[in-house]
Each structure stands twice: as structure tokens, then as C-alpha cells.
Amino acid sequence: MSQKPQATIAELLLRAAQSGLARIDAQMLLLHVLGQPRGGRAWLLAHDTDPVTADTQAQFAALCARRVAGEPVAYLTGVKEFWGLPLRVDARVLDPRPDTETLVSWALEVMADVPNPVIADLGTGSGAIALALQSERPDARVLAVDASADAIAVARANAAALQLPVEFAQSNWLEGVAQGPFDLIVSNPPYIPAADPHLAALTHEPLCALASGADGLDDIRRIITQAQHRLKPGGWLLLEHGYDQSEAVQTLLRAAQWHAVQCQNDLAGLARCTGAQRPD
Numbered sequence: 001m002s003q004k005p006q007a008t009i010a011e012l013l014l015r016a017a018q019s020g021l022a023r024i025d026a027q028m029l030l031l032h033v034l035g036q037p038r039g040g041r042a043w044l045l046a047h048d049t050d051p052v053t054a055d056t057q058a059q060f061a062a063l064c065a066r067r068v069a070g071e072p073v074a075y076l077t078g079v080k081e082f083w084g085l086p087l088r089v090d091a092r093v094l095d096p097r098p099d100t101e102t103l104v105s106w107a108l109e110v111m112a113d114v115p116n117p118v119i120a121d122l123g124t125g126s127g128a129i130a131l132a133l134q135s136e137r138p139d140a141r142v143l144a145v146d147a148s149a150d151a152i153a154v155a156r157a158n159a160a161a162l163q164l165p166v167e168f169a170q171s172n173w174l175e176g177v178a179q180g181p182f183d184l185i186v187s188n189p190p191y192i193p194a195a196d197p198h199l200a201a202l203t204h205e206p207l208c209a210l211a212s213g214a215d216g217l218d219d220i221r222r223i224i225t226q227a228q229h230r231l232k233p234g235g236w237l238l239l240e241h242g243y244d245q246s247e248a249v250q251t252l253l254r255a256a257q258w259h260a261v262q263c264q265n266d267l268a269g270l271a272r273c274t275g276a277q278r279p280d
């Protein structure tokens, strides 16, 4: 047993800040080791003079070190909230980003007047998009697709825990998918250019969920090509992409005669999603 004197919650948070950790990250990790609910930041403030045992201090220090080395908080706590749903996540899947909620709300908008929509989420990862859509549209038939058996396992476990009846298919985009035609195909595919220096900060996440060829658009090109034959007339394809890729994605869609090509901004006001309706 460590003989370290007990420190208080406030002292531990101060030490974490001094080691370069963002305050919110330190708070989430401390709540996790203390077994407190994730929403308990006010609890931390109210308990800032509480002593923390040496064991808990050691666990916290270990998680802080991993966070400083770049591991996402969600992998360290094992949970990420997306669209209000607590998702279990780990290094087998991309850490769901809040910006992807833009894609979910857009998808709900375009499906608002479609009864019993048939929807595919390509590259589902943790299942975030598929599960968010199914939670909002119990009448929808949602198929979650991923090439990675590991990702399907994570997403399936999330669907079971949330009791959402999403269906699953292991496939490289739509290649092996028998279902359809779809009213909506939605995807947050890998889209970072393979040589982008930004990837160096994301080494803890699966590269196959992040990078996609020289211009980052290899998978988006494949999805556009495959999706046009798998949508119902008037069906929508909605894609997330990099902050500077909307023009390029719009050009790809227009070149393939898609209709109503348009984009949506993310929370930071960047054109983060582009979509269109099936060509005739």
C-alpha cells in the first residue's frame, strides 16, 4: 500500500491541470475513478475538500498519464455520450464526435415525412449514428454496416444494452449488403488524407476509421458510386466529411447527376456534411 498522504479532490484537479490536462478531461477521469455519475461535475465542486484514498489517487494518476499521451477520455472511462445515449466505446472503434450529431439531426429532418423509413448507416463503428436514429424513429428499419467484425461487436453490444432493434451486417460499404433499397444511406466514413499531420494526434483510434487515400475521399467516392443503385427514388445519401471537403463532395455528387446537392454546418459553423437525392 502506498504511504502517500491523502490529497483532496481540489488538489488532484490542480495537479492534473499542472500536468497539462484539460479541466473537463480531469473532471471526467476523476468522476470515473470515484465511481460517480458522468454528470457529476457539480458534485466535484461541492466535495472539493474531500480526501481521496491513495489507491484512487494512483488510479487517477495513471489515467491522467494515458490521457496526456493522447488516449481519448472515452476509451479511459469506457463510455461516450452521443445523442444523449451512453455508448460503450474502446480502441476497436472511433471515439464518436459531437459534430456527428449534425448528421443525425439532418437525417431525422430528411426522414421526417417518410413513414417506416429503411435506413443504412455505413461504417457504424460504435453504432452511434444507427442507434441515435433508431432511438428517435422506432418505426424505422435501421441497418448498421461495418467492415470490421470488432466494430460490429461493439455496436451490437450497444444496441443490446440500449434495447434498440438495429440490424447488423459485416460488409465493405454496401458490397455484401442484401437489404434495401433504402430511403436513406448515412455515413461518417474515414476521410482524412493519408499524409495529413492531424493523424499523428489520433494514433489511439483505428486508422481504418480515419484515413482514406491521398485526398481523404477514396471511401466517399466508393460510397457515392454504390449508394446510387441502392436507394429508393427520392432517397437520400448524407455524408460527413472533413471541414474543407464539402466542395469536393458536392462536385462528386453533381458529376454523378445526384439531385438537391446541399450541405450542413457542424457546431463550429463548418460545412461538415454534404448530401443529395438519388440520381434518376
Ligand code: GLN
Pocket: 097, 188, 189, 190, 191, 192, 202, 209, 210, 211
Ligand atoms: N472528425 C474526425 C477528426 O477529424 C475524423 C472522423 C472521420 O474520419 N470520420 O478527428
